[in-house]
Amino acid sequence: MSTAPWVGQSLPRKEDRRLLTGEGQFVSDIVLPFMLEAAFLRSPHAHARILAIDTRAAAALPGVVAVRTGADFAALGPILSDLSVPNLPGVTQRPVFGPMPVDEVLYAGDLVAVVVAKNRYVAEDALQLIRVDYEPLPALLDPELALAPDAPRVYPEWRDNLVYAQEFRHGDAAAAFAQADVIVAERFRGHRCGATPMEPRATLASYTRAQGLTLWLTTQRSHIKRHLLGEYFKMPDSRIRVIAPPDVGGGFGVKAPLYREDLVICQLAMTLGKSVRWIENRQENLANIGQERDQIHDLELALRRDGRILGLRDRMLADCGDARVPIYVSFSMPWLGAMYLTNGYDIPNLEIDLKCVVTHKAGLTPSRAFGSFVPRFAIDRIVDIAARRLGLDPLAMREINLIKTFPHDTATGVHCDSGDFVGALAKASAAIGYADFRRAQTAARAEGRYVGVGFSLGIEFSGLPSQILVPMERQPGFGVASIKLDADGGVQLAHGDQAQGQGHDTTLSQVVADELGVTPEDVKVTAGDTQSSPFAAGTLASRMGGYTLSAALFAARGLKPKLAAIAAHLLQLPLGEVGDFEFAGGYVFPLGDPARRISLARIAETAFLAPTELPPGMEGGLEFTAHFEAATSGMQSTNVHVASVEVFPETGRVKILRYVAVDDAGMAVNPMLVRGQIHGGVALGISNAFQEEFLYDAQGRQTTDTLQNYLIAAAGDLPHIEVIEHHVPSPHTPLGSKGKGEGPTGMAPGALGNAIEDALSPLGVTLTQMPFTPERIWRLVAQAAGRGQE
Amino acid sequence: MNRAITVRVNGTLHHETVDHRLLLSDFLRETLGLTGTHVGCGYEGRCGVCTVVYEGVAIKSCLMLAVQADGAAVLSVEGLARGEELHPLQRAMHDCHGLQCGFCTPGFLLTMYEFLKTPVSDPNTIRAAMNGVLCRCTGYVHIVAAVEQAARELAQMDPDERARWFPL
Numbered sequence: 024m025s026t027a028p029w030v031g032q033s034l035p036r037k038e039d040r041r042l043l044t045g046e047g048q049f050v051s052d053i054v055l056p057f058m059l060e061a062a063f064l065r066s067p068h069a070h071a072r073i074l075a076i077d078t079r080a081a082a083a084l085p086g087v088v089a090v091r092t093g094a095d096f097a098a099l100g101p102i103l104s105d106l107s108v109p110n111l112p113g114v115t116q117r118p119v120f121g122p123m124p125v126d127e128v129l130y131a132g133d134l135v136a137v138v139v140a141k142n143r144y145v146a147e148d149a150l151q152l153i154r155v156d157y158e159p160l161p162a163l164l165d166p167e168l169a170l171a172p173d174a175p176r177v178y179p180e181w182r183d184n185l186v187y188a189q190e191f192r193h194g195d196a197a198a199a200f201a202q203a204d205v206i207v208a209e210r211f212r213g214h215r216c217g218a219t220p221m222e223p224r225a226t227l228a229s230y231t232r233a234q235g236l237t238l239w240l241t242t243q244r245s246h247i248k249r250h251l252l253g254e255y256f257k258m259p260d261s262r263i264r265v266i267a268p269p270d271v272g273g274g275f276g277v278k279a280p281l282y283r284e285d286l287v288i289c290q291l292a293m294t295l296g297k298s299v300r301w302i303e304n305r306q307e308n309l310a311n312i313g314q315e316r317d318q319i320h321d322l323e324l325a326l327r328r329d330g331r332i333l334g335l336r337d338r339m340l341a342d343c344g345d346a347r348v349p350i351y352v353s354f355s356m357p358w359l360g361a362m363y364l365t366n367g368y369d370i371p372n373l374e375i376d377l378k379c380v381v382t383h384k385a386g387l388t389p390s391r392a393f394g395s396f397v398p399r400f401a402i403d404r405i406v407d408i409a410a411r412r413l414g415l416d417p418l419a420m421r422e423i424n425l426i427k428t429f430p431h432d433t434a435t436g437v438h439c440d441s442g443d444f445v446g447a448l449a450k451a452s453a454a455i456g457y458a459d460f461r462r463a464q465t466a467a468r469a470e471g472r473y474v475g476v477g478f479s480l481g482i483e484f485s486g487l488p489s490q491i492l493v494p495m496e497r498q499p500g501f502g503v504a505s506i507k508l509d510a511d512g513g514v515q516l517a518h519g520d521q522a523q524g525q526g527h528d529t530t531l532s533q534v535v536a537d538e539l540g541v542t543p544e545d546v547k548v549t550a551g552d553t554q555s556s557p558f559a560a561g562t563l564a565s566r567m568g569g570y571t572l573s574a575a576l577f578a579a580r581g582l583k584p585k586l587a588a589i590a591a592h593l594l595q596l597p598l599g600e601v602g603d604f605e606f607a608g609g610y611v612f613p614l615g616d617p618a619r620r621i622s623l624a625r626i627a628e629t630a631f632l633a634p635t636e637l638p639p640g641m642e643g644g645l646e647f648t649a650h651f652e653a654a655t656s657g658m659q660s661t662n663v664h665v666a667s668v669e670v671f672p673e674t675g676r677v678k679i680l681r682y683v684a685v686d687d688a689g690m691a692v693n694p695m696l697v698r699g700q701i702h703g704g705v706a707l708g709i710s711n712a713f714q715e716e717f718l719y720d721a722q723g724r725q726t727t728d729t730l731q732n733y734l735i736a737a738a739g740d741l742p743h744i745e746v747i748e749h750h751v752p753s754p755h756t757p758l759g760s761k762g763k764g765e766g767p768t769g770m771a772p773g774a775l776g777n778a779i780e781d782a783l784s785p786l787g788v789t790l791t792q793m794p795f796t797p798e799r800i801w802r803l804v805a806q807a808a809g810r811g812q813e
Numbered sequence: 814m815n816r817a818i819t820v821r822v823n824g825t826l827h828h829e830t831v832d833h834r835l836l837l838s839d840f841l842r843e844t845l846g847l848t849g850t851h852v853g854c855g856y857e858g859r860c861g862v863c864t865v866v867y868e869g870v871a872i873k874s875c876l877m878l879a880v881q882a883d884g885a886a887v888l889s890v891e892g893l894a895r896g897e898e899l900h901p902l903q904r905a906m907h908d909c910h911g912l913q914c915g916f917c918t919p920g921f922l923l924t925m926y927e928f929l930k931t932p933v934s935d936p937n938t939i940r941a942a943m944n945g946v947l948c949r950c951t952g953y954v955h956i957v958a959a960v961e962q963a964a965r966e967l968a969q970m971d972p973d974e975r976a977r978w979f980p981l
């Protein structure tokens with residue numbers, strides 16, 4: 024049995040038991056009386072005009088309650104408003120669209136019709152009976168072609184196909200390139216892939232005149248969605264309740280946007296006066312959401328002969344698909360990717376030209392690593408390529424160029440409050456046994472074996488402060504938590520960051536338990552229901568560890584003076600400072616005098632049931648709410664990953680020998696949970712980098728619409744992931760804690776890409792593209808061999 | 814078209830009349846209300862989160878019809894614990910932080926239930942045995958550790974006690 028202090032202990036989670044025994048509650052587990060089920064008909068074409076839709080046979084099928092098409096939702100009007108479009112400094116154009124297209128579909132998977140029936144089986148039968156006349160139109164699929172001045176417009180009313188463009192300038196890049204001894208230029212191509220949680224989306228809406236609209240949603244941000252729904256349906260927020268249930272099966276950003284399907288389901292519930300549920304199937308999930316990382320970088324570094332990077336230029340192009348993704352409009356990811364492009368490297372002079380185009384593909388939706396997956400790959404790769412060109416060791420190259428002192432502002436304006444790359448890199452190279460590895464590599468090469476090692480650096484946000492999140496998403500960066508005591512002394516904590524598996528209940532309970540002198544089991548944590556949790560932006564950008572956790576701590580701390588005052592009064596002691604009292608074991612007592620103690624239960628009972636016994640003039644009740652905004656424009660963690668691989672040139676297969684993550688969480692409230700976040704993050708990165716890719720055929724139909732061909736890594740595809748903690752406490756949070764979750768994913772492609780190229784360096788291969796499939800590696804080896812023979 | 818079937822689920826006999834085409838996963842979830850069995854792909858048979866033990870063998874319940882289970886015995890995640898006492902594998906998953914969102918967890922529990930009937934604690938063998946279930950949260954590291962722990966514990970148990978943890 025463990026004892027306080029709870030913070031810092033690897034406690035097993037409070038969330039586990041229900042999930043281990045089948046008592047979890049996911050949206051798809053909720054059943055309401057007389058609930059109906061919806062299913063969507065989706066476009067098989069990437070671009071087509073809808074000439075006619077005949078729904079009569081579908082509507083006549085027994086068990087079908089309603090069949091609706093775009094025309095039925097047209098009166099609702101366009102979805103995007105100033106509340107749901109990023110307000111970033113570049114040039115934006117806004118797609119105008121409603122919940123369902125009326126006469127033109129813009130990607131394969133786009134919505135065409137919806138059936139509501141007594142169950143999913145009947146609804147799917149009815150989909151087969153809907154007849155749609157399409158006139159297929161040419162599809163614009165290549166982002167570079169979309170840039171051409173004479174390219175057809177995805178949105179005819181736009182000037183061009185740019186949904187967003189921005190030029191980042193800092194220092195004097197032209198001078199840096201003019202002075203350079205060496206210029207290294209490469210094109211890095213990201214591929215479409217993303218997070219794809221194991222639980223697809225699910226939406227359940229019910230409406231009564233008395234209660235208004237209640238919506239159960241697989242979402243990371245119930246408050247934001249409620250507010251957007253209120254605006255869209257012209258209803259006061261008070262008439263809407265959005266509930267993310269206690270269990271959501273993974274989010275990773277994919278469950279952050281408001282989706283058109285949600286609006287359709289709400290409207291159906293309101294017009295039919297029935298509860299309507301939609302559970303997304305995997306096919307529609309893969310065709311519509313979870314696609315990110317579709318970027319091309321033409322990246323150049325200006326270098327001095329000694330390895331110092333003088334400047335950087337990047338022409339960055341993102342294929343945003345149709346961009347009809349409220350809140351993000353598919354360009355806030357590439358924008359943040361550009362902001363973080365220099366990553367852990369100190370590069371004083373730069374020019375980045377970011378262009379985000381629309382095409383006839385699914386819109387980009389956020390996915391863990393948020394826009395940075397490809398930028399990280401590109402920068403870590405080009406540093407290695409430059410090192411090889413200069414005859415320098417890649418480790419030395421990093422030591423020369425990494426950010427050495429903190430706080431530091433990057434050339435794109437990212438403020439880095441704290442960190443330690445020097446120490447983390449030293450730990451990583453020690454862990455992999457760098458010098459020994461190089462010796463072993465030489466010996467292996469002599470035997471015809473190809474082994475290699477690679478590093479990646481990561482500067483990762485720990486929440487986004489309001490200064491960034493307000494322009495980016497029109498949302499607050501603060502963390503919020505409300506604490507109140509029950510009449511029996513039990514502790515209730517409500518906060519704004521509902522979890523999708525991260526273990527927030529456990530972590531927050533540990534923090535609150537220490538502050539109030541109770542056990543984590545005594546703390547009941549709730550989130551996700553707009554009726555009972557305080558307003559916050561929701562779970563995103565690794566906010567919990569830095570922001571919400573600090574809010575919970577301050578909420579508990581904020582309650583203590585009143586608890587102490589009541590304790591003093593009941594103990595007939597003179598009222599001192601709160602610091603004169605200790606909170607431990609469920610009791611409050613004067614410092615060092617546990618004999619004179621009074622229980623929290625007694626204090627609570629007094630505050631709620633016997634206010635006459637409170638100190639004169641004191642109000643009844645016990646609650647406190649804290650909003651935490653860090654006094655910094657950017658809280659970051661600094662991380663270094665290193666991987667070693669063996670490559671088999673004759674097949675192109677790569678075997679990951681070791682993967683070591685040196686990660687900074689400021690301080691780990693629960694080290695086991697922090698490790699879990701790192702494992703999962705890295706695994707996603709490896710899976711993306713090696714085997715996942717959303718593929719479209721020449722007509723723009725997606726060919727990867729099942730998990731049989733969109734290949735998520737299984738256990739046997741992945742290595743053991745080693746984690747070394749290297750915490751640098753943040754000066755801006757009370758515990759020094761930082762977030763952990765978003766970052767580790769983006770570390771994998773750089774470290775592994777570098778290791779693969781290092782392994783193959785005797786063959787002269789340059790690796791600039793993912794996924795690292797055996798075919799790609801094999802072709803690169805074959806091409807290099809062909810060059811060698813010329 | 815409907816048919817009357819009898820299926821023993823977690824030791825309890827259920828007599829139900831179901832549509833021929835009803836999937837076993839939907840039978841468990843929607844007909845019996847045993848929502849611990851999840852559906853992550855559905856008739857693709859890849860994600861494995863719908864895995865249950867059918868006549869002693871781990872199978873994907875989205876790939877089978879309820880009528881095919883007529884007369885058979887099925888074990889789902891709801892049937893693993895003995896009263897309040899968790900199955901050694903459930904406990905190990907808790908101890909080792911083998912689950913995050915928990916959506917895949919029933920699939921791993923039931924898949925590795927079959928594997929652990931003859932407990933092997935070698936991590937590579939465990940990894941290979943888990944390939945039929947996908948997890949997006951954990952990177953599998955802690956799941957492997959949990960299965961190792963459960964395997965060690967079960968291997969040390971006396972055979973009768975061990976057998977009690979494997980009713981099917």
Ligand code: FES
Pocket residue numbers: 851852853854855856857858859860861862863864873874875876
């Ligand atoms: S739901 Fe059965 S394998 Fe995915």
Ligand code: FES
Pocket residue numbers: 221272273524911912913914915916917918947948949950951
């Ligand atoms: S714990 Fe979330 S998918 Fe495995």
